[in-house]
Amino acid sequence: MPPAPARRRPAPKAPPPRWYRTERGRRWAVAGLLLALYCATPFIEVGGHPLLGFDRQTLRLYVGGVGLWLDDLFIVLLAALLAVALILLVTVWLGRVWCGWACPQTVLLDLRDQLRALFPVRTADGRAVRLAKRVAVEGAFLLLNLVVATTFILYLVPPRELGHYLATATLPFWVGATWGTIVLLFYGDLLLLGRRFCTHVCPYAKLQGVLFDRATLVVEYDRTREDDCIDCKRCVKVCPTKIDIRDGLQVECIACGECVDACDEIMRKVGTPPKLIQFHFGSTSAPPPRVLRPQVVVLAAACVCLTAALVHAAIGRAAVEASVLRDRYHLFHVAKDGRLMNSYTLVAENRTAEPVALTCWVEGVEGLELVIPHNPVTVKPGAVRKTRFVLVLPAGHPLAPGNHPVTLHLMTAEAEPITADAATAFTVPEAEEHKVEEHGKEE
Ligand code: SF4
Ligand code: SF4
Incomplete structure (x- = not known):
């Protein structure tokens, strides 16, 4: 009689990881930092001028407290080129890290999801709950949109000026109209389009398919460990774009890492090593890729040259x-x-x-x-x-x-x-x- 196959002994259960060891925890930390930076910037002044903002009266763009005039637009152009080169470099190297970790659309939608999770609008048995609860959730989200839109306006109308307009009820029509339009645009986009913006509308998302190569950082399901998957579908449930990462990398994946955390939690519960789904440069089944590929080197060189040109132009600028x-x-x-x-x-x-x-x-x-x-x-x-x-x-x-x-x-x-x-x-x-x-x- 052949011996019975040896049963794999489950690994000892590990305690839940600390927040900074989970993708969600790290992602929220990045989002919180960026939100704080975005909201605080209009209030920061350097030498009596905005750190970043546009002066409508003199038609000057202020960057780091320095006013850029129309004849300084080549500096703005250089900065824009540098931003494009950086975005390309980051995309080739780190994939959709912007989409999942820093994009305002994702951050606000995550906040909305948190609000909805805090105040669920349906009970566990599926019954619709009171209208008041839904109104409270959507009202809180609208308020959040108002804060974001107001911060946006503060880059055009300095905080003191806006405060004066509001205190004296003399808000110019164009300020009110721009403000209202931004709130409606933000709220309408997040309410009506939501994550579909990322998968169907965003041009940057479409560009990524062209920029990715075999060594780009992606979220990957480790096919060599398929036996470890218990088909709980937890990774699909938590996915904001509702895809099944086990089917391979898809254009809808925004690299948020929610499925990584969810699967790690399942693996911990069943006593199997984590990282069945993980962030990985290239494929887990392929040899480790080279970091310095030609496209990375070219883009990094372009970033260095543009930074040098920008610094030179800024320093050589006449006082x-x-x-x-x-x-x-x-x-x-x-x-x-x-x-x-x-x-x-x-x-x-x-x-x-x-x-x-x-x-x-x-x-x-x-x-x-x-x-x-x-x-x-x-x-x-x-x-x-x-x-x-x-x-x-x-x-x-x-x-x-x-x-x-x-x-x-x-x-x-x-x-x-x-x-x-x-x-x-x-x-x-x-x-x-x-x-x-x-x-x-x-x-
Ligand atoms: S969460 Fe992990 S175990 Fe569950 S279905 Fe997804 S890959 Fe399989
Ligand atoms: S597959 Fe995973 S990383 Fe990609 S969007 Fe869904 S949850 Fe986020």
Whole structure:
């Protein structure tokens, strides 16, 4: 008689893991941190300016307290390119970690699921419970949406300004309309689309199929341990997108890791080693993949280059930007005593957090005198100041008719001065034009 097959001895039952050892615990920690960051950022100021926000009056984008102007948009463009390269790199390397762990859609839907779990709208035997309970749950979720939408508005309308509008009941129509629209959009999306947004609408989700390779981090059911599965379907029940990960990786999987925790719990209960479902780089049945694949190296190199370019552009950014505009309607004027004058407007922009006093002088034409109402020109922090000035050439100058390049220099008086230059031209008219101008003035 053949001996009876040896029964596998169940592993000793382990106690439930601490929260930071479960995917759910880690995911909530990340989500909480990101939510706190998102809500706190509009209240943080650096040098009197928002850490991150848009100033509607001056049309400036503030990043790290530094105001970016339209001519700084290449910095914003570089930052956007860096963000795209980072997203691609993270996706190739870590798969859908953004979708499951950081995407606001997922975080808010998780919060809604928690609310619904706290106040179940159906009793255990399936009977519908009181309407009041459902209203309370949806009301709490709407309130949560209101908080998120308000935080979004605070990036456009600073907290003090919004507080003033609300306290004095003078909320501008556009602020109220934008606010209401965002609440409706958020709430409508989460209520009507929910997780279907991730599986059917989100373009990033569609992109991932192209970006994944054989070594990307994915959630995988270990086929070599199929015998350990007791077919309890717990992994399917907890899955927010309701897929069965045992059928293999699917486009609907947002890598939240809920099935990993659920299956680990079952494995613990039946005394079998955990990680029947697990996060894994590539397939568990394939040899360990290389981390440094060509696409990872190329994307990492792109991120490094873009970061270097961004830092260089940010450091090399002028503290004071100056430009000179010609007086288009009155290019020159010849005084009765023969002095020749050209009129201009200096546009000085102070991009620092401190006021600046800029001493101005002109170079380029011998004997040219700068006549300006105030010298130095003071400019408040983050402000633009326009100052009209005149360049005067003494009578009897030897300059030929035409445009002569001149440069207006500006400099502060500190030990490490801030300097700026603005190029323009001084116009010497033809002799005939002299007469016309003089004649015109006499009339
Ligand atoms: S939770 Fe684990 S044991 Fe249960 S069906 Fe899923 S894979 Fe099998
Ligand atoms: S299969 Fe697992 S990791 Fe993927 S979405 Fe479902 S629960 Fe989350």
